[in-house]
Amino acid sequence: MKINENFAKMTPSYLFAEISNRVKKYKEEHPEADVIRLGIGDVTLPLAPAVVEAAKLAADEMGRAETFRGYPPYEGWDFLIEAIRGYYASFGVKLNYGDIFVSDGAKSDAGDLPDLFSADNTVLVPDPVYPVYVDANIMGGRRIIYARGNKDNNFLPTPGDIDGGDPDIIYLCSPNNPTGATMTREGLREWVDYANRIGAVIIFDAAYEAFISDPHLPRSIFEIEGARECAIELGSLSKTAGFTGTRCGYTIIPEELERDGAKLNKLWMRRQSTKFNGVSYIVQRAAAAVFTPEGLEQCRKNIAYYRENAAIIAGTLDRLGIYYTGGAHSPYIWMRCPDGMGSWEFFDLLLQKANVVGTPGAGFGSEGEGYFRLTAFGSREDTAEASRRIEKLLSK
Numbered sequence: 220m221k222i223n224e225n226f227a228k229m230t231p232s233y234l235f236a237e238i239s240n241r242v243k244k245y246k247e248e249h250p251e252a253d254v255i256r257l258g259i260g261d262v263t264l265p266l267a268p269a270v271v272e273a274a275k276l277a278a279d280e281m282g283r284a285e286t287f288r289g290y291p292p293y294e295g296w297d298f299l300i301e302a303i304r305g306y307y308a309s310f311g312v313k314l315n316y317g318d319i320f321v322s323d324g325a326k327s328d329a330g331d332l333p334d335l336f337s338a339d340n341t342v343l344v345p346d347p348v349y350p351v352y353v354d355a356n357i358m359g360g361r362r363i364i365y366a367r368g369n370k371d372n373n374f375l376p377t378p379g380d381i382d383g384g385d386p387d388i389i390y391l392c393s394p395n396n397p398t399g400a401t402m403t404r405e406g407l408r409e410w411v412d413y414a415n416r417i418g419a420v421i422i423f424d425a426a427y428e429a430f431i432s433d434p435h436l437p438r439s440i441f442e443i444e445g446a447r448e449c450a451i452e453l454g455s456l457s458k459t460a461g462f463t464g465t466r467c468g469y470t471i472i473p474e475e476l477e478r479d480g481a482k483l484n485k486l487w488m489r490r491q492s493t494k495f496n497g498v499s500y501i502v503q504r505a506a507a508a509v510f511t512p513e514g515l516e517q518c519r520k521n522i523a524y525y526r527e528n529a530a531i532i533a534g535t536l537d538r539l540g541i542y543y544t545g546g547a548h549s550p551y552i553w554m555r556c557p558d559g560m561g562s563w564e565f566f567d568l569l570l571q572k573a574n575v576v577g578t579p580g581a582g583f584g585s586e587g588e589g590y591f592r593l594t595a596f597g598s599r600e601d602t603a604e605a606s607r608r609i610e611k612l613l614s615k
């Protein structure tokens with residue numbers, strides 16, 4: 220018996236464990252310290268009342284013989300698929316019913332989609348980025364190449380920034396985790412045109428689309444002409460509606476998307492019906508409530524709260540004259556560490572001198588060294604206090 224030898228090629232996932240060790244040690248040595256965490260990528264506001272109400276009603280239905288439901292359809296319940304279609308239509312994107320697959324979140328789908336592709340494929344990943352794209356493909360034995368993000372391209376790499384030849388699969392994430400950088404329509408069009416030219420497939424992660432407030436910025440890759448022939452989109456209710464602990468997302472694979480003589484939509488249905496038995500009825504009812512007028516209004520209020528937090532942090536960095544990306548259409552602020560410091564050096568300084576915890580950028584890829592991620596998911600009070608401390612520390 221042999222294990223999958225590709226596991227040995229993965230870098231140990233030590234980022235959040237190392238952060239937690241350093242914070243724990245500091246608190247043991249300074250029990251009086253009031254440490255504020257702006258490092259978390261998890262939401263803190265509760266589910267919207269419309270969502271909770273829908274979940275309760277669905278639980279009641281499951282408790283009555285006449286309305287009990289067993290296994291859901293592999294692609295998801297019709298009421299949720301229609302609700303997602305309606306949501307996309309509200310910003311001008313027409314989806315077919317058969318394009319949409321409901322899932323338990325974007326992480327599973329980002330990691331499972333490589334099942335559709337040969338192990339010989341080369342995968343392009345922006346650097347820095349959400350680490351799941353890299354690790355899921357290393358597990359599958361694929362070659363990874365990078366498009367480097369940096370201050371020169373404002374952390375929005377273009378096809379011209381690719382290192383290592385043309386890829387077969389391209390992961391893009393906008394608004395981006397960790398940089399908060401958000402692609403323009405022109406920037407995204409460049410990737411769509413490139414993918415169509417070379418025959419690659421784009422996996423576009425739109426997990427943070429709900430943070431986009433500028434109607435000129437694309438919320439979906441399907442706003443771009445030609446995307447239905449080359450792209451798959453991942454959606455998530457985690458950040459849109461606080462579903463990190465409730466679990467629901469969706470993947471969109473247009474019926475037009477064909478490679479190697481196969482429709483990827485059909486392959487995905489085959490894959491899901493083999494390895495996945497769906498999302499619970501109660502969660503799908505709760506998810507559908509997100510897209511009702513009442514649910515949307517309540518969820519948007521929560522997003523506005525996080526966005527205001529982001530603006531407080533961004534305003535602080537503006538006053539300090541520190542370079543950053545994100546903050547405007549994203550819960551993430553990606554700042555340059557002051558005085559040429561390394562990511563971990565700045566982490567220690569901020570922890571020890573301001574009692575504020577963030578995430579070292581080096582944990583998201585080699586281009587993240589020298590950068591630092593702050594998040595807007597904390598309380599208003601904590602965000603304002605942490606910003607005051609950062610300003611005091613760095614304005615000296």
Ligand code: PLP
Pocket residue numbers: 260323324325326327349392395396424426454455456457462463467468
């Ligand atoms: N995609 C990105 C870019 C993320 O940052 C995250 C979570 O942090 C996810 C996907 C995971 O989403 P989900 O909770 O739907 O699995």
